[in-house]
Amino acid sequence: MKPLNTISLNYTILLIFCAPNLFCLKAPANGTGEAALAAQSSDRGGTCKSMVESNGYDCEEHWVITKDGYVLNVLRIPLGRFVGCRKARNRPPVLLQHGMLLDARSWMLLPPKRSLPFNLADNGYDVWLVNSRGTEYSDGHTSLNNYDPAYWNWSWDELVAYDLPATFQYVYNQTGQKLHFVGHSQGTLMVMAAMSRDQLLNMLRSAALLCPIAYLRHTTSLLSRFITDNFIAEALHSLGLYKFDLNDLITMRTLKIICRIPSVDCSNMFTPYTGQNCCIKRSKTEIFLDHQPQPTAMKNVIHMCQMVRRGTLTMYDYNDCDENIKHYGQPTPPAYNMTCIPNDLPIFLSYGGADALSDVNDVKLLLDCLKHHDPGKIVVQCIESYAHADYLMAEKAKEDVYDPLIAFLNKLP
Numbered sequence: 001m002k003p004l005n006t007i008s009l010n011y012t013i014l015l016i017f018c019a020p021n022l023f024c025l026k027a028p029a030n031g032t033g034e035a036a037l038a039a040q041s042s043d044r045g046g047t048c049k050s051m052v053e054s055n056g057y058d059c060e061e062h063w064v065i066t067k068d069g070y071v072l073n074v075l076r077i078p079l080g081r082f083v084g085c086r087k088a089r090n091r092p093p094v095l096l097q098h099g100m101l102l103d104a105r106s107w108m109l110l111p112p113k114r115s116l117p118f119n120l121a122d123n124g125y126d127v128w129l130v131n132s133r134g135t136e137y138s139d140g141h142t143s144l145n146n147y148d149p150a151y152w153n154w155s156w157d158e159l160v161a162y163d164l165p166a167t168f169q170y171v172y173n174q175t176g177q178k179l180h181f182v183g184h185s186q187g188t189l190m191v192m193a194a195m196s197r198d199q200l201l202n203m204l205r206s207a208a209l210l211c212p213i214a215y216l217r218h219t220t221s222l223l224s225r226f227i228t229d230n231f232i233a234e235a236l237h238s239l240g241l242y243k244f245d246l247n248d249l250i251t252m253r254t255l256k257i258i259c260r261i262p263s264v265d266c267s268n269m270f271t272p273y274t275g276q277n278c279c280i281k282r283s284k285t286e287i288f289l290d291h292q293p294q295p296t297a298m299k300n301v302i303h304m305c306q307m308v309r310r311g312t313l314t315m316y317d318y319n320d321c322d323e324n325i326k327h328y329g330q331p332t333p334p335a336y337n338m339t340c341i342p343n344d345l346p347i348f349l350s351y352g353g354a355d356a357l358s359d360v361n362d363v364k365l366l367l368d369c370l371k372h373h374d375p376g377k378i379v380v381q382c383i384e385s386y387a388h389a390d391y392l393m394a395e396k397a398k399e400d401v402y403d404p405l406i407a408f409l410n411k412l413p
Contacts, residue, residue, distance in 0.1 A: 047075055047105055047137065055112040056081045057121060064170045066162040070133040071140035074167060075104055077129075080122035081112075091126040092205070093175045094409070095167065099185030099211075100156075100300070101246065101293040103136060104129035106184070106392050109287050114398045116182070116405075123406050126175060130167050132159060134243075135294040152242035155303035155316045156186060160193045168203045178205040180409055184391060185357065188212040193313075196340045206346035206412055208405055210391045211358040214338055214369075216304065217311030218361040222272040228308045233301040245295040256289055274388035275356030284393045313338065338369035347378045348408045350401055352386030379408055 048059035052075065060076040078091070096117060098106045107129060112118040120127045131138040134152070144151040171179055181204060183191050188209040194200045195207070219225065227233055233244065259266035259282070266285040270277055303316045315333040318324050324331050341347075347370070351363045360382075370378065383390075383400055391401060 047108075051105060051108050052077060055118065057112075057118060062170070062174075064130075064166050065142065066133070066166040068158065068162050069142040069144065070163065071138065071142065072133060072163060072167060073104075073131045073137035074170070075129040075131075077117055077121045077127040080124070081118070082122060090177070091124055092180060092409075093126045093128060093171050093177055094120050094180040094182060095171055096127065096129045097164075097181065097183040097187030097190060098130075098132065099183075099187050099213075100296055100304070102184075103131045103138075103292070103294045105291040106288075109284055109291075109393050110397065114395075114402075116397075116402045119398065119402050119406060123410070125180070125409070128167075128171050128179075130163075133163055134296055149240070149242045152297040153299060154297050155300045156189060156193075157303070157315050159186075159190050160199075164190050164194055165200060168200050172203045178203055180206045180208070180412075182208040182210070182405070184210045185213055185388065189214060192338060192341060193336045195342065195345070196336045196338055198340070201342060201345070204345070206348070206409065208348040208350075208408070210350050210401065211355060211388050212349055212351060212363060212366055213358055214313055214366040215311060215362040216307040216357075216359075218359040219308055219357055220275065220359060221356040224273065224304075224308060224357065227301065228305040231305075233298055233305055237298045237302060242298050243295055244298045244301050246293045256286065259286055259289070270387075270389045273357070275352075275354045277387040277390045277394070278354065278385040279390055279394035279396055281395060288393065338366060339372075341370065341373075343373045344377055346408075346412055347373065348381075348405055349378065350381040350383065350391070350405070352388065352390060353382060353384035354387040357388045379404075 046061065048061050052059035057077050058079050060078060062074040062076060064072040064074055066072065096104070096107050098104055107117050108115050117127045117129060133139075133154070134146070139146045141151055146152075168179060181191050183189075188211065191200070191204075191207055192209070192212070192214055195204070216224075236244075255266075255269075258264055259269075265282065267277070267280045267282050269285060270280070299316065306317055307313065312335065314335045315328065317333045318327065321331040324333055328334055349367075351358055351360065353360060367380065381401075381404060386394065386400070391397060394400065
């Protein structure tokens, strides 16, 4: 019998058989609103204790409420671990924004000496990590329960309009300084969409875009193409399933069992979604499955599928002129214009040659929009062997990506 060298087939089978449990709405254990937040965090153990303080770093937990009532959990690593790092004052704040189906823990899958948040802290930065709405630690709301369909009525448009401004304003108020921003995948889309509309610029010092997502027409991600071409998200949404959740307990346990089989190379499990990652060890995949993937709104998945099909960058299309007029005052959704990103904003942009989501051809479309950017204000890096997940879990991500990124930040006035 030929040994398995990937769990791609197994993963697909699991998704099919576990589908009834994957896309569901679960009642919260502790209710919603600010009063329950501390209890919820305590019940779950908390990322501060499990992933930050356990590695010798100070950690603070903050709560940010958006204008539309979502309660976001934000972690702060205010100081580095070493004595010299703990004396600096007025440390520049850096906000890290994770991608779709992930949360803030995705930045800390590597050992402390090799992960981006801890390296930033040790290099004199005040590090803030946000958990987007709908994820495990940011599933609260001031008036809605997270099993209410209305709770999941959002796409990345709302992340741009509400989550990002609320988080920026909070960190700015806490530190009194403009922010450096680091985004991965959907996190880059959020900040670019905001910048294209002249938002946040009064609080933004620089933007680092890892695996930038602006255009998706050329994506070669098998899973993304399958969901898009077969209108899977639209069909589920029409059936009243508003939450897209792969983090089903049974599914994750089964995957972990499969990953312990010696003949199975779990380092390749991401390939159908991200492309062939070059440098992820098997052990990192197991750590990933302890915390990820995270839920998102079905509407958010539909919005991404619209981008893939049309190759455009617009707000969510309700596919109904009356609905679009109701929301936007026009029959078609407004576009986000990447050429409107300020030409003098310091930008660090890094993409992988093997990335199936942030495809090279789509990145080139983005770079064409930035062709008039001040050449002294932009650094573009292409790592030919990297795919989407390498930027978070590759063994040499520190040397290949994080060190150049920190050097870029260190040079800014």
